[in-house]
Amino acid sequence: MNGQNSIMTEGLTKRFGDFTAVDAISFQVIKGEIFGFLGANGAGKTTAIRMLCGLSIPTEGHATVAGFDVYKSAEQIKRNIGYMSQKFSLYDDLTVWENIQFYAAIYGLDKKAIKLAGDKLLDRLGLRNEINTMVSELPLGWKQKLAFSIAIIHQPEIVFMDEPTGGVDPLTRRQFWLMIYEASAVGITVFVTTHYMDEAEYCDRVAIMVDGKIEALDSPKNLKQQFHSDSMDDVFYQLARKAVRS
Amino acid sequence: MNSISVKDVGKYYGRKNETVALDKISLEVSAGSIFGLIGPDGAGKTSLFRILTTLLLPDAGEASVQGFDVVKDYKEIRKIVGYMPGKFSLYQDLSVRENLHFFATLFKTTIEANYELIRDIYSQLEPFNNRRAGALSGGMKQKLALCCALVHKPEVLFLDEPTTGVDAVSRKEFWAMLKRLKQQGITIFVSTPYMDEATMCDRIALIQGGKIMSINTPYGLLEEYSSPLWGVRADNMYQTYLDVLQYPAVSQCHTFGAYHHVRLREGAAAEGLESYLQTKGHSEIEIKIISPTVEDRFIDLMQTENKYLI
The missing domain is CATH 3.30.70.100 (Alpha-Beta Plaits)
Structure with a gap:
């Protein structure tokens, strides 16, 4: 087992009937890096993420996440990762503190640990006065920050984020990425998908999926060199427009 | 000539009107142009769309579309606008063809009558004519929704976040389609959270917290930026x-x-x-x-x- 990688996959494949959603992808995500996972709609990103999070059993191939095997230890994976998406994050009709308690308990923290981690989180976000506020009443920017902090409240080795910044204002989007940088700086691996190509530049390495396969994987700098482009937008465009399925 | 005119329109929610969705906003859209409403979630974009398409009453101010008042003349407006809401709202268990046929019939027309207008987009959907709308991919759903909003040849097209969650390649294609529709004389009122799309519009309004911060051409907006x-x-x-x-x-x-x-x-x-x-x-x-x-x-x-x- 390689302790330097948070994710290792080898020929990871998922078929639905005769449709191959994810087609033998092999890659590693290094501990502590920000790993961008890009692809057009229908390229297979969501299916791949579901397998990596222990939510969908692969048809073929191997994968370990945070050291756990996706076939044998799916439950362990769920406890040892963080997950956040734009669509699924906090419960609007619970208060800030109730959301913290709920998710921390789901992630397996005991009462004492919840209190400790919850207090730390509130202080860091400056949300101490808002513990009894309904999440629905928080501005969107605060909600996003709270959701991210909760997703890593159990100090997971890796956090998965599926389009975390969709629809937020440009200031909040940037504040959010600073939180990602901070998490990465303390050693948490960040696996993130986005439709904003400027955000691809913030990643240490980027993988681009086309029609179920990983067509390119490198640092933004090297990818731009390889595709003779001056932006990740253009790199993405060159690769994704070749897609046959949509 | 103005296709859309909005004057001091306000919309408030909550028991005491404490939530201000639109704070007395005003704007004008000239006929045959693409006007972009740019802002994040919660800025008030959808409230304005629903007022202009006569699905929601304004609490203050007045607005008109093609000269028709959004309150008094709502029946007239409904005949001449096409509306693609942010959430996919076609019938999931009807096929591609059935959805299109349904919307054409609602407006007392046929798919064939205005086929020229949608051919460009519909030709990409035709191979999936018999597929249920619910089983289409995101990009295809978006194209079908656009076809359904166009099938009665509207004078004004309202598109509420048509590219949200859509990848960069499909977004470029979508904007190319809008340009072609504009050439046919249709006024397009479109919202987006993606600020890079602003440059595709003739004029844009930046909206945040129910207030319009600036209205200008994309070029003029950047000119407003003073220091290096x-x-x-x-x-x-x-x-x-x-x-x-x-x-x-x-x-x-x-x-x-x-x-x-x-x-x-x-x-x-x-x-x-x-x-x-x-x-x-x-x-x-x-x-x-x-x-x-x-x-x-x-x-x-x-x-x-x-x-x-x-």
């Missing part, structure tokens, strides 16, 4: 960001993809920043003047007029 903007990059971008913020002559710094966008206080020189970053141990330092983007201007407006910060 510097692009800064170095080896470790996060550390560079933290260090740039500490430099006294820097008035603001935001991450912007490959470069940080930095503004200096009046009279400060960029050379000072470069030698400062060198003493901080950075390598591969690059500092250059860059052109601002719509996002720069948006952030600027949010910050200079604190009331837009929510």
